[in-house]
Amino acid sequence: MQVRQTEHAKGALTQVPADIIWRSLTGRQAQFAVGRGSVRRYAPGFSPILGFEDSASPDFGLLAAYCSPGESFYTDAWSGPAPDGWTIEAETTMFKMIWDAEWPTDEEPSGALELRPEYAQAALDLAILTNPGPFGIRTMELGDYFGVFDGSRLIAMAGERMWADSLREVSGVCTHPDFKGRGLGRKLVAKLVRNQLARNQVPFLHVMSGKESARALYKRMGFRDSLESVVRVVRFVGQP
Numbered sequence: 001m002q003v004r005q006t007e008h009a010k011g012a013l014t015q016v017p018a019d020i021i022w023r024s025l026t027g028r029q030a031q032f033a034v035g036r037g038s039v040r041r042y043a044p045g046f047s048p049i050l051g052f053e054d055s056a057s058p059d060f061g062l063l064a065a066y067c068s069p070g071e072s073f074y075t076d077a078w079s080g081p082a083p084d085g086w087t088i089e090a091e092t093t094m095f096k097m098i099w100d101a102e103w104p105t106d107e108e109p110s111g112a113l114e115l116r117p118e119y120a121q122a123a124l125d126l127a128i129l130t131n132p133g134p135f136g137i138r139t140m141e142l143g144d145y146f147g148v149f150d151g152s153r154l155i156a157m158a159g160e161r162m163w164a165d166s167l168r169e170v171s172g173v174c175t176h177p178d179f180k181g182r183g184l185g186r187k188l189v190a191k192l193v194r195n196q197l198a199r200n201q202v203p204f205l206h207v208m209s210g211k212e213s214a215r216a217l218y219k220r221m222g223f224r225d226s227l228e229s230v231v232r233v234v235r236f237v238g239q240p
Contacts, residue, residue: 014098014100015098015226015227016096016097016098016167016204016226016227017164017167018055018076018077018227018229019051019052019053019055019077020076020096020162020164020167020169020204021049021050021051021052021076021162022040022051022052022053023164023165024051024162024163024164025040025041025042025051026040026051026053027163027164027165028163028164028165029042029142029162029163032046032141032142033051034066035051035062035063035066036062037053037059037062038052038053038054038058038059038062039051039052039053039058039059039060039062039063041063041066041067041073042136043138044068044136045136045137045138046136046138046139046141046142047074047133047134047135047136047139047142047161047171048071048072048073048074048134048136049073049074049075049076049134050063050073050074050075050234051076052075052077052078055075055076055077055078056078056080057080058075058078058080060083060084060085060086061083061084063236064085064236064239067236068236069236069237069238070235070236070237071235071236072089072233072234072235072236073134073233073234073235073236074133074134074231074232074233075231075232075233075234076094076229076230076231077229077230078230078232079230079232082234084239085236085237085238085239086234086235086236086237087234087235087237088232088233088234089232089233089234089235090232090233091230091231091232091233092208092209092210092230092231093208093209093228093229093230093231094206094207094208094209094228094229094231095206095207095209095215095225095226095227095228096204096205096206096225096226096227096228096229097204097205097206097207097215097218097219097223097224097225097226098167098202098203098204098223098224098226099193099196099197099202099203099204099222099223100222100223100224101221101222101223102222103193103194103197104189104190104193104194104221104222105190106183106186106187106190106191106221107187108187108191109146109148109156109183109184109187109188109191110148111148111149112146112147112148112187112188112191113146113147113148113149114144114145114146115140115145115146115147115154115157115159117140117141119140119147119154120137120138120140121137122147122153122154123135123139123140123145123147123154123157123172124136124137124139125154126154126155126157126174126176127139127172127174129174129176129177130174130175130176130177131174132171132172132173132174133171133172133206133208135172139159139161139172140159142159142160142161142162142163143159143160143161143163143168143169144159144160144192144195145157145158145159145160145172146158146159146188146191146192147188148184148188150179153176154176155175155176155178155179155184156174156175156176156179156184156185156188157172157173157174157188158170158171158172158173158174158185158188158189158191158192159171159172159192160192160196166200166201166202167201167202167204168196168199168201168202168203168204169203169204169205169206170189170192170193170196170203170204170205171205171206173185173188173189173205186217186221189205189218189221190221193221193222203223204223204226205218205223208231209228
């Protein structure tokens with residue numbers, strides 16, 4: 001499946017480029033990346049995501065030195081056969097959505113705190129429980145993260161991941177199942193969007209196909225579809 005641009009996308013900085021991962025890993029976030037040539041990955045401990053200069057024919061062989069057997073990664077816009085030493089574990093599509101509205105009107109979430117490094121394990125535990133997408137123990141180092149607590153327990157969070165040019169990703173949006181229905185995720189996203197707009201950044205995010213309620217919520221907030229692309233989870237099994 002090839003990346004396709006929706007009818008709404010138009011003009012520079014009003015759409016999310018198909019190679020947003022590559023641009024992030026070789027641009028503003030190069031210090032968080034490892035790899036060489038035409039391939040990169042977020043370094044171990046960060047979100048397990050691969051970036052390719054050419055998603056039509058990525059050179060997986062160049063990644064072997066930077067991956068350990070058994071590691072799984074997300075890939076975007078690549079739909080070729082599994083290369084030697086790799087297996088495809090899952091495949092679906094996802095939407096890249098970009099902010100296309102005025103400032104959000106949602107109020108500040110009550111008790112929202114900036115998530116400092118000491119909250120990294122709590123954030124990872126919540127991500128493992130709720131599966132908002134690829135997340136690692138060091139992912140919070142990629143941007144600002146905010147969370148809501150019930151006592152000492154982290155119950156909702158959202159933060160920033162990819163960053164290319166003026167495009168800044170909202171990511172890691174999740175709420176503990178016991179606390180859903182309170183608008184915590186929406187309010188945290190609105191807080192991040194306001195911060196990004198104040199920095200003259202363009203907010204965007206990813207939503208997996210099938211999560212129509214989340215996609216509809218983001219549309220009501222002010223995001224719109226920009227691109228739909230194939231997304232895969234691949235595992236490195238070792239050099240043949």
